[in-house]
Structures are given as structure tokens and as C-alpha cells.
Amino acid sequence: MADKKIIRKSSLGELFKKIRSDGKRILAPVDRGGKILFEYVDSPGSIAPDYIQTTLSAKDTLLPRCEEMLRFRTEQKSVYLEESLNRPEPTLIFGVRPCDARSIAVLNAVYLINYTDDIYRQKIDTTTIVGVSCAKCDEYCFCTSVGGSPGDTAGSDMLLTQMDNDIYLAEILTDKGKAIAALAPELFAEGGDVDKNKHCADVPVRFDVKDLSKRLPGVFEDPVWIAQSLRCIGCGTCSYVCPACTCFDIQDETDGNRGVRLRCWDSCGFAQFTLHTSGHNPREVQSQRWRQRIMHKFSYQPDQLDVIGCVGCGRCSRTCPVDMNILQHITDILEVH
Numbered sequence: 001m002a003d004k005k006i007i008r009k010s011s012l013g014e015l016f017k018k019i020r021s022d023g024k025r026i027l028a029p030v031d032r033g034g035k036i037l038f039e040y041v042d043s044p045g046s047i048a049p050d051y052i053q054t055t056l057s058a059k060d061t062l063l064p065r066c067e068e069m070l071r072f073r074t075e076q077k078s079v080y081l082e083e084s085l086n087r088p089e090p091t092l093i094f095g096v097r098p099c100d101a102r103s104i105a106v107l108n109a110v111y112l113i114n115y116t117d118d119i120y121r122q123k124i125d126t127t128t129i130v131g132v133s134c135a136k137c138d139e140y141c142f143c144t145s146v147g148g149s150p151g152d153t154a155g156s157d158m159l160l161t162q163m164d165n166d167i168y169l170a171e172i173l174t175d176k177g178k179a180i181a182a183l184a185p186e187l188f189a190e191g192g193d194v195d196k197n198k199h200c201a202d203v204p205v206r207f208d209v210k211d212l213s214k215r216l217p218g219v220f221e222d223p224v225w226i227a228q229s230l231r232c233i234g235c236g237t238c239s240y241v242c243p244a245c246t247c248f249d250i251q252d253e254t255d256g257n258r259g260v261r262l263r264c265w266d267s268c269g270f271a272q273f274t275l276h277t278s279g280h281n282p283r284e285v286q287s288q289r290w291r292q293r294i295m296h297k298f299s300y301q302p303d304q305l306d307v308i309g310c311v312g313c314g315r316c317s318r319t320c321p322v323d324m325n326i327l328q329h330i331t332d333i334l335e336v337h
């Protein structure tokens, strides 16, 4: 049960100072020429004043685009491990939208459930999420169709909902959230027994995700995938902006007899994603890659990991250079099949 308090927007500067003094760096959404990006900030004055969704998610704090897994050196035919420099710094991510906070459950399912990835685990352990509910949405948002909502608390350690210009409802949800509130208890006042929903965006439910998951195996061989993907150029942007995409490639970079093993984001939209060394590619054409993206998120991950691999943030549709719209394609599948 969340502890509900009130905090003034004008008090956030003081809270940020306390968080910084506590040794945490703060990431928050900043406006960079119309792109809203998570950057390190010292004060709330740097935060973008008005946006629906950040252009990129904060996923790369937990799962960097390219990160060091280990270092090694070779001597003749032997390989020796060396100490890795990859140590996460305590970080607080402020202003995460509820859909993005929810996506952490998808990352956790992949990186913690069947196998504990220590590099990811360390980052999760040292990261605190302060979400901010959505007061606005656009035509690309569909969080309510995949189990979320504009004021969803899942994944946040503390969730702020703006009630009026200077007042936030603060829902303190986890021990990490309690630790943040305890840094400056004088800033958190009683009075949190309020209805936040009227301050949250109204995102209509656009499809039944359970029905979609049930029907997808039956349309595996359907020509719908060809029709939908004809204009997809396989650029991988949809995967790179997705807070819930988890695929990676591993590469070794060497310099003399020393090397670094790197884990870098990959995309099922790329032609080489499944290319075998033999030259055989089980997903030869783009329609098979597009099908994989939808099947993985809405059929395979719910079956295997009990999570939907999409949180309805809409970024893939907003940023696709050829206007592939995931929501439109899902509703088309459900209408026709």
C-alpha cells in the first residue's frame, strides 16, 4: 500500500539537492531542440516543461546501448580475465512515464528470471525510479490496451501526479522511494488522500491484448505480415526506441593482446539478426522479421515469461521513418482475422 503525501513543485529543487548530496546522479527529461532526452541534471529547472513522452526512454541506464561485460588479455594460446571497469553509479531517474516504468518488468523477466545477469542486477539495485503520471496523451499511446494506465504505479519507486500548478501527489511505493522521501521528510506533507485519476490523461482501450495473444499463433502463415511490412526498410529504429526491447549482440574489441567484450543492442528488424555463418537466414525477408517483432512481444513473451513485451508507449510508431504504426497493425490483425 502506497504512502501518499503531497510535495510542492517548488520544493523539488531542495529535494534534488538532497538526492545529489546523498551521492546519486539525477537523470531527467531535457528538451534538446524538440527532442526530449534523459540527461544528467542538477536542478529541476533544466527539466523539459511540457511533453507527452520522452523521445527515447531511459532504458539505456539499465541496459546501455553498448556496455562492457568483461576485459581480457591473451598470452600465446591462453586467455586471462581482467578486472572490469563496469561499475554502476547510484542513479535516480526522474520523470519516467508510467509505461516506461512498467517496461522494467519486461527487462527483469529477460535478465533476472531464468538467469540472473549480474551486470543488469547491479544497475537495477543502484537505480531509483521517480515516475511522473501522464496528464496528456496522443494518438500513438495505448498503455491501457496492454495492462497499464497513465497513473500506473508499477515499476516506480515513487510516482508523482501533478494536481495543480504547484502540487504533486507523491505515492511512495518501495523502500527506495521511502529512502528518497526520508532525505527530506519536511518536504512531504500529509494530504495525499485525493483522487489522482481526474488529473491523468484519458487513454482509450484500443484492443484486447489477451485476444491478440490467443489469435496470433493462428495467423503465423497469413499474408497480413507481407502487406503490413512492404514499406518497412529494416532500419531497427523501432527496437532502438522501444523501452521493452531486450535483444543484444556480443562483440569482442581487441587492441594488441588486450580486449573488451561488449554487449550492444540489436534488432530483429535487421536482415543480419538471424543470419547464420553458413549464409542461411531463417528470416530471409522483412515480413518474417516484422512478424517476429509482433509475435515475440504479444505471443512468445506472454507464454514464456508471463509479460507482454510492449507497454504501449507509442515510440516505435512516432519515430518510424516510413510510418509503420504498431497500433494500426494490431487492430488490423484483430479486425481481419
Ligand code: SF4
Pocket: 231, 232, 233, 234, 235, 236, 237, 238, 239, 269, 319, 320, 321, 322, 323, 324
Ligand atoms: S522503424 Fe519502421 S522501417 Fe524501421 S525497422 Fe521499424 S518498422 Fe521497419
Ligand code: SF4
Pocket: 238, 241, 242, 243, 244, 245, 297, 309, 310, 311, 312, 313, 314, 315, 316, 317, 326
Ligand atoms: S513496441 Fe512500440 S509501443 Fe510497444 S513498448 Fe515498444 S516502442 Fe512502445
